[in-house]
Amino acid sequence: MTLRNETPVAAGFYERTGKYRWIIAEWMMSTDHKRIGVMYLMALLSFFSVGVVLGFTIRLSLLSPGWLVGQQTYNELFTLHGIIQIFLFIIPGIPVAFGNIFLPILIGAQDVAFPRINRLSWWLYVTGAVIVLLSIFIKGSPPDTGWTFYAPYSIRTPANISIAVMGVFVLGFSSILTGLNFVTTIHRLRAPGMSWFRMPAFPWTLYATGWVQMLATPVLAITLLFIFLGRFFGVGFFDPTKGGDPILYEHLFWMYSHPAVYIMVLPAMGIISEIVPVFSRRSLFGYVAVCMSALGIAVVGYAVWGHHMFTSGMSDTARVIFSFVSFLVAVPSGVKIFNWVSTLYKGSIETDAPLLFALSFIFLFSIGGLTGLIIGSLAPNLHLHGTYFIVGHFHYVMFGGAGFAIIAGLHYWFPKITGRMYSEKFAKIGWLNLFVGFNILYFSMFILGFQGMPRRYFDYPPQYHTNHVISTMGSWFLAIGLIIIFANLIRSIFKGEKAPANPWGGKTLEWTLPSPPSHENFREIPVITRGPYPYEEEARL
Amino acid sequence: MGKKMGMWFFLFTEILFFGGMFLLYSIYRYKYSQDFHSGAAEENIILGTVNTVILLTSSLMIALAIAAVKKGKNILSSQLQLATILMGVAFLVIKYFEWTAKIDMGIYPNSPVLLKLAKGEILFFGLYYVMTGLHGLHVLVGVVVISFMLYFTRRETINLENYARLENTGLYWHFVDIVWIYLYPLFYLVT
Amino acid sequence: MKEKFTEDQAVTTGTYTAVWLALLLLLASTIAVAKLRLLAQFSVLGSLLIACAKAGLVLAFFMHLKYEGRFLKVMLTVAIAALTLLIGLTFVDVWLR
Numbered sequence: 001m002t003l004r005n006e007t008p009v010a011a012g013f014y015e016r017t018g019k020y021r022w023i024i025a026e027w028m029m030s031t032d033h034k035r036i037g038v039m040y041l042m043a044l045l046s047f048f049s050v051g052v053v054l055g056f057t058i059r060l061s062l063l064s065p066g067w068l069v070g071q072q073t074y075n076e077l078f079t080l081h082g083i084i085q086i087f088l089f090i091i092p093g094i095p096v097a098f099g100n101i102f103l104p105i106l107i108g109a110q111d112v113a114f115p116r117i118n119r120l121s122w123w124l125y126v127t128g129a130v131i132v133l134l135s136i137f138i139k140g141s142p143p144d145t146g147w148t149f150y151a152p153y154s155i156r157t158p159a160n161i162s163i164a165v166m167g168v169f170v171l172g173f174s175s176i177l178t179g180l181n182f183v184t185t186i187h188r189l190r191a192p193g194m195s196w197f198r199m200p201a202f203p204w205t206l207y208a209t210g211w212v213q214m215l216a217t218p219v220l221a222i223t224l225l226f227i228f229l230g231r232f233f234g235v236g237f238f239d240p241t242k243g244g245d246p247i248l249y250e251h252l253f254w255m256y257s258h259p260a261v262y263i264m265v266l267p268a269m270g271i272i273s274e275i276v277p278v279f280s281r282r283s284l285f286g287y288v289a290v291c292m293s294a295l296g297i298a299v300v301g302y303a304v305w306g307h308h309m310f311t312s313g314m315s316d317t318a319r320v321i322f323s324f325v326s327f328l329v330a331v332p333s334g335v336k337i338f339n340w341v342s343t344l345y346k347g348s349i350e351t352d353a354p355l356l357f358a359l360s361f362i363f364l365f366s367i368g369g370l371t372g373l374i375i376g377s378l379a380p381n382l383h384l385h386g387t388y389f390i391v392g393h394f395h396y397v398m399f400g401g402a403g404f405a406i407i408a409g410l411h412y413w414f415p416k417i418t419g420r421m422y423s424e425k426f427a428k429i430g431w432l433n434l435f436v437g438f439n440i441l442y443f444s445m446f447i448l449g450f451q452g453m454p455r456r457y458f459d460y461p462p463q464y465h466t467n468h469v470i471s472t473m474g475s476w477f478l479a480i481g482l483i484i485i486f487a488n489l490i491r492s493i494f495k496g497e498k499a500p501a502n503p504w505g506g507k508t509l510e511w512t513l514p515s516p517p518s519h520e521n522f523r524e525i526p527v528i529t530r531g532p533y534p535y536e537e538e539a540r541l
Numbered sequence: 542m543g544k545k546m547g548m549w550f551f552l553f554t555e556i557l558f559f560g561g562m563f564l565l566y567s568i569y570r571y572k573y574s575q576d577f578h579s580g581a582a583e584e585n586i587i588l589g590t591v592n593t594v595i596l597l598t599s600s601l602m603i604a605l606a607i608a609a610v611k612k613g614k615n616i617l618s619s620q621l622q623l624a625t626i627l628m629g630v631a632f633l634v635i636k637y638f639e640w641t642a643k644i645d646m647g648i649y650p651n652s653p654v655l656l657k658l659a660k661g662e663i664l665f666f667g668l669y670y671v672m673t674g675l676h677g678l679h680v681l682v683g684v685v686v687i688s689f690m691l692y693f694t695r696r697e698t699i700n701l702e703n704y705a706r707l708e709n710t711g712l713y714w715h716f717v718d719i720v721w722i723y724l725y726p727l728f729y730l731v732t
Numbered sequence: 733m734k735e736k737f738t739e740d741q742a743v744t745t746g747t748y749t750a751v752w753l754a755l756l757l758l759l760a761s762t763i764a765v766a767k768l769r770l771l772a773q774f775s776v777l778g779s780l781l782i783a784c785a786k787a788g789l790v791l792a793f794f795m796h797l798k799y800e801g802r803f804l805k806v807m808l809t810v811a812i813a814a815l816t817l818l819i820g821l822t823f824v825d826v827w828l829r
Contacts, residue, residue: 113543180550187803188543215814218554222561226671234651235667237565242667243660248568251822252561303817306825318825549804553811560815567819568826586763593759597786601752604794605745715795719787726779730766 012419012516028123031115032519036122037100038417044089044097045486047129051085052482059441059475062468065459074458075144076159080136082147083164087171088129090402091260094267095178095213096125098409099206101417103182105510105517106203108191108526113184117177124174131167135160146456148257151238151249155230162231165224172217172224175263179213182206193528197288200508200532204291205270208298212259212266216302220256223249247312254305262301264398265365266294268405269336272358275412276340278506279355280347283533286339296332304329310381319378326376333369337362352504353427357408360435364400368393371446386456389449395442407434410489415503419515420496423488430484437477444471508532548709552716555679559720562672566727569664576661580669581731583648585639589729592635593721599628600718603687603711613701615694622691625714629684636677640670669728676724679717686710743793751793758786 013034020026027035058077061068069077100118104111112118136142140160145153154161186207190199226249229235236242238249277284284290306314306322314322340362349355371393375381384390414422444467449455453464460468502511509526510517530537570577606621647654648666655663690710693699699707762782766775792798797805 114547117547176554180547180554183550184543184547187546211810214550214554215557215811218558219561219818222558225675226565229650229671235671236651236663237667242656243569243573243664245568245572245826247825248565248822251825252564255561255818302814303821306821313829314825315828317828318821321821321824546804549808553807556811556815560818563815564819564822568822571823571826590759590763594756597752597755597759600790600794601748604743604748608743608745608748712795715790718794719790722786722790723780723783726762726766726776726783730762730779731776 012514013519014516015519017519029119031111031119033100033104033111033115033118034517034521036118037097037102040092040100040122040125041097041417043126043129044092047084047088049486051081051089052479054081054084056475056479059472061458062460063472064465069458071458072141072144075146075456076142078456079143079146083132083143083168085398086147086260087168088132090264090398091175092125092171092178093264093402094271094406094409095182095206095209095263096121097406098202098271098413099178099182099267102413102510103185103203103206104189105513105521106200106508107186107189108194108509108522108528109185109189110521110525112181113188114181117181121174121177121181124170124177128167128170128172128174131170132164133167135164135167138163148253149224149227150253151227151230151244151246152240154227155236155239162228165227169221169224169228172221175213176217176221179210179217181210183210183214186210191526191528197291198528198531199291201273201284201287201290201294202267202270205266205273205294208294209263209266212263212298212301216256216259216263219252220260223252223256226252247309247314250309250312251305254308258305258308259298259301261394261398262297264402266297268361268402269294271405271409271412272340272361273336274506274508275354275358275408276343277533277535278412278504279350279352279358280344281350281505281535281539282343282347283531283535284339285342286335287531287533289335290339293332293335296335297329300325300329300332307376307381310378311385323376323378323381327373330369330373337366337369350504352411353422353424353431354408354412354504356428356431357404357411360431361401361404361408364396364404364438368396368398368400371396383452384449386454387449388445388453388455391455392442392445392449395445400438400442407485412504413510414489414492415499416510416513416515416517418493418496419499420492421499421503422492422496426484426488430481430488432481433477433484434481437474437479437481440474441471441478442474444468444474507534507538544705544709545712548712552712555716559672559675562668562675563723563727566668566672569661569668570727570731573659573661573664576659577665577731579659580662580665581728583643584669584729585642586729588635588639589725592632593725595628595632595635596718596721599625599632600715602628603714607704607707607711610694610699610704610707611701615697615700618707619691619694622687622694626684626687626691629680629687632680633677633684636673640673672724673728676717676720679720683710683714683717687714743796743799747793751789755786755789758782758789 013032016023017026020029027039030036054077057068058074058081061074061077100112138160140158142159143149143161143164144159145157145161149161149165186199186203226235226237230238234242236244238244238246240246273284273290304322304326306318307326310319310323340358371389375384375390375393411422411427414420448464448467448471451464451467453460453467499515501514503515504511512526513521602621602625606618606625609615609618609621643649643666649655650667650670655666658666687710690699690707693706762779765778765782769775791808797808
């Protein structure tokens with residue numbers, strides 16, 4: 001019998017501890033990884049919504065050349081869209097939300113290794129986000145350099161660049177500390193019996209991501225500092241009139257920003273690795289290979305950054321090397337795709353929303369990845385660099401990939417986080433709108449790019465008009481889909497059915513706890529005696 | 542153990558942070574080797590060498606300070622930590638004199654004097670200020686942190702049962718020393 | 733199963749002092765190499781190698797790396813390798829333009 005529970009379910013770790021008078025102080029001062037994760041999640045989704053509105057506006061303005069906004073405003077729009085979606089949403093993204101809430105639980109720990117540093121990471125995130133947003137509103141104009149802040153324009157533009165890069169610097173420090181925390185947590189706090197190869201795939205990806213966060217983000221930090229020093233003190237490391245080389249800026253910037261895309265997508269792949277076994281009632285195919293491929297992607301992904309710079313004036317030798325290594329990184333990525341599909345094969349498939357979004361990830365990320373091979377090849381890149389082809393490619397991998405994985409994770413873990421079930425019907429309707437809208441919006445960009453439409457242009461000649469209109473209409477479907485999905489989730493927080501501890505029949509540790517978990521995760525630290533996906537073994541018993 | 546691991550990880554991030562600057566230095570040195578030679582000739586090798594001796598000795602001091610705490614000798618440790626702090630301050634004082642000497646000569650980022658120099662020299666001095674400046678900032682932070690550790694040592698909240706904080710501070714301080722070990726030849730000895 | 737982080741061996745005052753003296757000696761030699769042009773055009777390389785020796789001593793003894801578990805040594809190598817890769821690949825661009 002299903003009873004609609006009207007009264008708040010809450011309790012668990014939401015229950016007041018009584019330590020502080022004001023509830024907001026209790027949460028902001030909390031070192032509980034679950035509370036920190038929930039706060040991050042709400043902040044992330046809020047910033048995502050702002051970024052979506054900006055993107056929607058960009059598409060609207062492209063319905064007809066220059067009809068809605070002028071050139072300067074358009075530059076500011078796509079700059080802010082990029083900065084917000086990338087630095088405030090998708091890079092912190094999965095690690096700070098689902099990683100924080102579930103990593104300790106998944107490895108049988110009571111919290112992360114450094115709970116107070118975790119709280120510091122959260123505070124730094126809020127501070128950095130506020131500073132970045134300030135750059136929009138304070139005196140002067142919003143940043144207009146693109147999220148990539150290329151020198152020398154970023155040194156010379158009168159826009160509020162210094163504030164923006166300071167904000168990103170602070171956000172970067174938050175990211176570094178999170179990575180440090182998670183890597184130490186996984187090393188030191190696994191439950192007795194949980195060897196490395198009994199750990200679920202999601203923590204493996206968080207581990208690989210943590211190393212990338214630690215070893216790549218500092219390069220961005222110093223690069224942003226160079227921009228700041230260039231603007232304030234005239235230090236001309238990238239200024240040709242002072243002997244500097246702008247291409248060095250690009251090198252330093254992409255040395256971080258390429259590994260950054262693996263910060264975005266590795267944890268996303270981790271979520272897919274969790275969902276697919278549960279909804280096909282099968283053990284993850286090639287589990288060891290899936291885990292090692294996460295490390296492989298992190299390592300190889302560190303050496304490909306030059307593929308963002310093929311047309312910048314780099315030497316031929318460098319371009320060949322970067323192209324070759326970029327092809328290599330497709331191998332561990334392919335391992336994951338093949339293994340997920342093999343897991344599904346002959347499985348007992350339950351087509352609930354988490355799986356729908358996970359399947360969409362596999363499809364959309366594959367398209368994004370394959371188009372990545374096209375632009376990773378030197379010759380096509382010369383034509384496609386700086387066109388809409390690139391825009392289509394990265395939206396397929398970042399939004400179709402990491403974005404859909406976040407939505408998948410939201411549905412998969414919704415019962416555990418909120419204690420309620422969402423409406424499966426509206427989740428599916430929202431999914432359909434989102435999926436169809438997404439492909440119309442972004443596939444048309446491949447065509448536009450092939451036809452030669454440059455990116456970051458506020459106007460265009462008439463031959464591109466049709467595809468721009470199609471793309472914009474896709475954005476409307478996509479927006480409707482997002483609204484349905486989030487309206488469903490928000491409504492279900494208040495009116496959803498009470499969720500059991502394990503609605504999906506999952507085998508990882510979070511499903512052994514109540515929905516939502518209590519303040520202290522485990523009454524007794526579990527002793528682990530089996531691998532993370534024992535579907536076949538338990539079916540045999 | 543976990544805290545020590547965390548500190549080492551933080552130092553790895555610092556390697557990459559300073560590394561970005563060393564990257565710029567090495568590229569520009571390759572491109573403008575002659576100008577870098579001329580720039581380095583302006584540096585005061587005596588002051589640079591004295592500073593190197595100071596930092597190397599300060600590393601010895603703090604290593605001995607930690608060893609002392611592990612043997613329960615808090616007073617000795619406090620003295621050694623104080624010595625480390627004083628040496629750190631001495632380093633910064635000498636740095637201050639080096640910088641003001643250059644600024645008096647009109648050599649600082651974006652100065653009219655600097656902009657008339659050769660391109661490589663402009664870059665050399667820009668790198669000099671940025672790299673020694675960030676390093677000096679790290680020294681200052683280290684001095685402050687060691688001062689806190691000194692306070693805890695005197696109050697015996699750091700003791701032979703509980704010295705992880707001091708150990709981690711030592712790791713940080715040694716790292717700052719190592720950065721200078723590389724900065725010194727690159728700015729003072731490349732003539 | 734946790735990584736082995738060996739408990740700190742008590743490194744003696746004598747060892748620390750010996751390391752310090754070695755560092756000062758290396759400092760003297762690096763000045764000699766630079767000033768006396770002992771290695772001619774390899775002076776810079778020589779100075780850097782001596783710097784690596786100094787850094788190695790600080791790492792091994794002052795920072796106790798010699799007595800730490802294998803994991804830490806491996807990860808430090810990874811971090812240094814990462815930086816080397818970044819500088820190296822950038823050089824492949826600049827050097828061969």
